[in-house]
Amino acid sequence: MKAIILNGFGDVSNFSLAEMETPVIKNDEVLIQIKAAAFNPIDYQMRLGLRESRLMRSPVLGREFSGVVLKTGNEVNDFEPGDEVMALAGSRGSNGSYAQLMGLNHKLLAKKPKNISFEQAAAIPSSGVTAWQCLTRMGATKNNSIFINGAAGGVGRFLIKLLKSQGISNIVATAGSEQSITALRDLGLNAAQIINYKDDELEQNILNANAGNKFNFAVDIVGGSIAETAAQVLAVNGTYLDVTFLGTQTTREILFDKGCNILNISGYAYALADNLGWYGNTLNKITALIEQGDIDAPAVNVIGKFSIQTVQQAHVLMEANQIYGKKLVMTIS
Structure with missing residues (x-):
């Protein structure tokens, strides 16, 4: 699979495009084809080597996304191939969301609201x-x-x-x-x-x-x-x-x-306690609110397709606080 990796802490010139192995999933994980990835201020803090960077498990950044399930592990009963999903992966996946694929524990996933796009769904998890x-x-x-x-x-x-x-x-x-x-x-x-x-x-x-x-x-x-x-x-x-x-x-x-x-207010508290179900259960509640019309989907700014340039632009805008009320999103596939 293709992924955009961070080669070292510093400015946006440290991103590059790389070919990586397809993630091998565990029994409690799913393999997801990422359709859209949202950008989070934590991303640029990681890029700079700040406090959040200690959580990195992969040179691929990106914490939240939407996509389609391709494969499930033997212990996964709540998802099947073809399901449209969204997730707050944090740093718990096989890699970050600046990539075509991710392996992730099924408890971090939720069904994508049926009445919104992949781009809108990608903007929900972290903020939601x-x-x-x-x-x-x-x-x-x-x-x-x-x-x-x-x-x-x-x-x-x-x-x-x-x-x-x-x-x-x-x-x-x-x-x-x-x-x-x-x-x-x-x-x-x-x-x-x-x-x-x-x-x-x-x-x-x-x-x-x-x-x-x-x-x-x-x-x-x-x-x-x-x-x-x-x-x-x-x-x-x-x-x-x-x-x-x-x-x-x-x-x-x-x-x-x-x-x-x-x-x-720390989402890490749930991840550190391995209570990963909190993420998926919470996102499922938000999905229900959106599908029922109680709240609407986030406003998004789809700033580009999967590329180094899109990632660089997103980081520059976030670091300069030039988001202006819309979540930055990148389409991937």
């Missing part, structure tokens, strides 16, 4: 399961107020959809470009609920959007200094959802002084 974990662990009610930092990204947009499907609408979110603001408007947020994080008096503007009150929940999907703002607008004993592990020391100090609850 992260947003689902946020939703279920926060336990918000219709009376709660929620601030989402970096809401125009994949996780933020998915979380807004899930919250609104539960009737939770008191949401305030940040965005930094007209394209991102438009993406949030398309999700049903009005102008008063969207704050440009580049504006002066950011903290006060966020509070004003909540009638001057501090929030029950703050979801940080950005990290860095703006995570401190998310902590500042949170109420005493409020709940802070850390999706990035990129908050500052000051962020933690603010949260400690307020006696806030901190939820570390």
Whole structure:
């Protein structure tokens, strides 16, 4: 099979096209022909050799995809050849998703929603399961107020959809470009609920959007200094959802002084515990919501076909934060 491999940590020039052996699957695995692969910020963090790179098991990057089952192991009863699937492989597969094929444990798979394309399905897994974990662990009610930092990204947009499907609408979110603001408007947020994080008096503007009150929940999907703002607008004993592990020391100090609850949103927790079924089961729930029309599929930007140039372009755009409310996707076969 053909795959795009990373030859060393550094810039995008380190990608090359290679011929690799067809994965040999184990009894609890399936072999999948990848039809579309989505790009995730973790990809470029791995490329740079940052913290996430320690999880790499293959020189082929890529964590999420959709495709068609070609072959199943002897212990697999929930899938058969021809099934259209999607998966959050993380770093658990035979290789990453910048490839034509992947061998993967069947518990990481879910059936693709029948009413959407492979490209749309490829954009679901990482953002979907992260947003689902946020939703279920926060336990918000219709009376709660929620601030989402970096809401125009994949996780933020998915979380807004899930919250609104539960009737939770008191949401305030940040965005930094007209394209991102438009993406949030398309999700049903009005102008008063969207704050440009580049504006002066950011903290006060966020509070004003909540009638001057501090929030029950703050979801940080950005990290860095703006995570401190998310902590500042949170109420005493409020709940802070850390999706990035990129908050500052000051962020933690603010949260400690307020006696806030901190939820570390980590998909790795399930993989490390070998509770792989959480991934597949969660994705199956999302598939049901999409097929029932309770939420719609993510907006995608199909930036190209399977090639080194497509991968390089995706990494440049992600690293420059030029996604603008659409998941980057590559078609493969």
